Amino acid sequence: MKIGVLGTGMVGNALATKLVQLGHDVMMGSRTASSEAGQQWQRSAGGTARLGTFAEAAAFGEIILDCTNGANSLTALRAAGSANLRGKILIQAGNPLDTSKGMPPTLTVCNTDSLGEQTQREFPDTRVVKALNTVNCEIMIAPARVPGDHQLFICGNDPKAKAEVTQHLGKWFGWKAANIIDLGDISNARGTEMFLALWVRLWGNLGTPHFNIQVIRGS
Amino acid sequence: MKIGVLGTGMVGNALATKLVQLGHDVMMGSRTASSEAGQQWQRSAGGTARLGTFAEAAAFGEIILDCTNGANSLTALRAAGSANLRGKILIQAGNPLDTSKGMPPTLTVCNTDSLGEQTQREFPDTRVVKALNTVNCEIMIAPARVPGDHQLFICGNDPKAKAEVTQHLGKWFGWKAANIIDLGDISNARGTEMFLALWVRLWGNLGTPHFNIQVIRGS
Numbered sequence: 468m469k470i471g472v473l474g475t476g477m478v479g480n481a482l483a484t485k486l487v488q489l490g491h492d493v494m495m496g497s498r499t500a501s502s503e504a505g506q507q508w509q510r511s512a513g514g515t516a517r518l519g520t521f522a523e524a525a526a527f528g529e530i531i532l533d534c535t536n537g538a539n540s541l542t543a544l545r546a547a548g549s550a551n552l553r554g555k556i557l558i559q560a561g562n563p564l565d566t567s568k569g570m571p572p573t574l575t576v577c578n579t580d581s582l583g584e585q586t587q588r589e590f591p592d593t594r595v596v597k598a599l600n601t602v603n604c605e606i607m608i609a610p611a612r613v614p615g616d617h618q619l620f621i622c623g624n625d626p627k628a629k630a631e632v633t634q635h636l637g638k639w640f641g642w643k644a645a646n647i648i649d650l651g652d653i654s655n656a657r658g659t660e661m662f663l664a665l666w667v668r669l670w671g672n673l674g675t676p677h678f679n680i681q682v683i684r685g686s
Numbered sequence: 687m688k689i690g691v692l693g694t695g696m697v698g699n700a701l702a703t704k705l706v707q708l709g710h711d712v713m714m715g716s717r718t719a720s721s722e723a724g725q726q727w728q729r730s731a732g733g734t735a736r737l738g739t740f741a742e743a744a745a746f747g748e749i750i751l752d753c754t755n756g757a758n759s760l761t762a763l764r765a766a767g768s769a770n771l772r773g774k775i776l777i778q779a780g781n782p783l784d785t786s787k788g789m790p791p792t793l794t795v796c797n798t799d800s801l802g803e804q805t806q807r808e809f810p811d812t813r814v815v816k817a818l819n820t821v822n823c824e825i826m827i828a829p830a831r832v833p834g835d836h837q838l839f840i841c842g843n844d845p846k847a848k849a850e851v852t853q854h855l856g857k858w859f860g861w862k863a864a865n866i867i868d869l870g871d872i873s874n875a876r877g878t879e880m881f882l883a884l885w886v887r888l889w890g891n892l893g894t895p896h897f898n899i900q901v902i903r904g905s
Contacts, residue, residue, distance in 0.1 A: 571877075573797050573798050574797055577796065577797050577880070577883075578792050578793055578796050578797065578883070579787075579792050606904060612904040612905050613902050613903070613904035614902060614904070615902060617902050620884070648888070648891055649891075650887045650888075650890075650891055651887070651890075651891075655887050657883050658790075658883045658884035658885075658886070658887040658888075659884060661796070661880040661881070661883040661884065662880070662881060662883070662884045664796075664797070664876050664877040664880040664881070665839070665877035665878060665880065665881045666877075667877070668869045668870070668874050668877040669867070669869075669877075669901060671869075671870075672867055672868075672869055672870075673901070673903055675903065675904070677903070677904035677905060678901060678902060678903045678904050679901075679902055679904065680899040680900065680901055680902070681899065681900040681902055682888060682892070682897060682898075682899055683832050683833060683834060683836050683897060683898055683899070683900055684832070684892055684894065684896070684897045685825060685831040685832035685833070685894070685896035685897050685898065686831050686896060
């Protein structure tokens with residue numbers, strides 16, 4: 468499968484590397500096709516790893532993984548171009564973190580809006596699915612690193628796109644469908660993005676970003 | 687123990703009733719000591735259940751449980767009076783929910799501030815401990831309704847107050863100390879209050895407010 472991965476940071480690196488290992492045709496996109504981070508990834512990933520601009524990676528992919536820094540995602544997606552994203556599923560893994568005022572980060576948008584909603588509004592012809600943004604990238608690609616059952620939350624306006632993403636998350640990374648909770652339309656990205664405020668504090672408390680939560684139903 | 691419970695809603699009702707059952711001297715406070723909701727509680731709780739104004743309940747309690755509607759908590763606490771709250775532990779269970787724009791609710795304060803911080807700033811001589819605000823009131827008083835281990839998050843500026851609250855939560859309601867995560871100072875209330883945005887969506891998804899999360903450490 469041809470997959471465009473936007474972003475050369477930790478998240479883009481982890482997901483793109485895993486997808487290359489699985490034998491997919493992956494193009495990583497960044498502001499400049501020749502970015503040092505991208506070239507390092509291409510060398511280490513080997514295989515069919517390709518490098519391009521945001522626009523080239525978006526045009527290349529049959530499906531797009533948005534792994535850009537959430538605070539810059541809209542800028543990156545504009546560079547990718549709405550024509551290149553039209554009709555495609557865009558899995559958005561980022562959170563709109565503002566680290567400019569120190570740690571722990573705040574969010575650039577929350578409460579009455581979300582990055583997921585902003586993205587869907589600005590790219591109405593793209594099938595935005597918010598997913599993976601509540602766990603560290605090492606857990607995204609290997610949920611078995613956290614013992615037992617634990618949940619991933621997805622949301623988006625297109626039920627077929629969410630069903631397809633649920634299948635991909637299983638095949639690519641090992642997420643059981645039964646552990647993926649579909650929260651509903653894209654406005655529910657407010658819930659998963661705002662979880663970051665608790666997540667970063669748990670990271671500090673546990674001393675590792677490698678954790679997740681299990682939702683347990685009571686009586 | 688003499689306990690002041692502020693608020694006659696579901697949360698105040700659940701906690702105050704449980705505390706009366708345990709044999710504590712409980713006074714429930716509201717805007718008017720003769721509120722209908724308060725009188726209903728007093729009749730149903732029986733025992734030593736007392737009713738008063740916010741100020742009377744705050745003066746009565748050796749420890750205060752703030753179970754007021756989060757959007758109105760500061761107004762209620764001003765009515766309680768800083769002199770009546772001075773030096774005392776205030777366990778704040780509420781979240782600053784804004785339901786005026788429909789469901790799911792948004793928060794009246796979040797991201798760069800929190801109700802917990804606002805409360806501690808306005809009542810600097812009170813030992814504010816944010817706790818219980820990430821679960822439904824039926825789970826607050828009976829964590830065993832959710833099977834297995836699952837977590838409660840507390841935060842506050844006074845370590846001794848948090849240690850005391852941890853003991854109370856165990857004795858009063860059955861929360862194991864090992865399942866109570868101390869996130870640090872009161873600014874961490876941003877994390878637990880913002881979790882509400884995910885919590886309300888999980889409530890919708892699960893069809894019951896009786897659930898909680900287990901934090902699972904990975905490798």
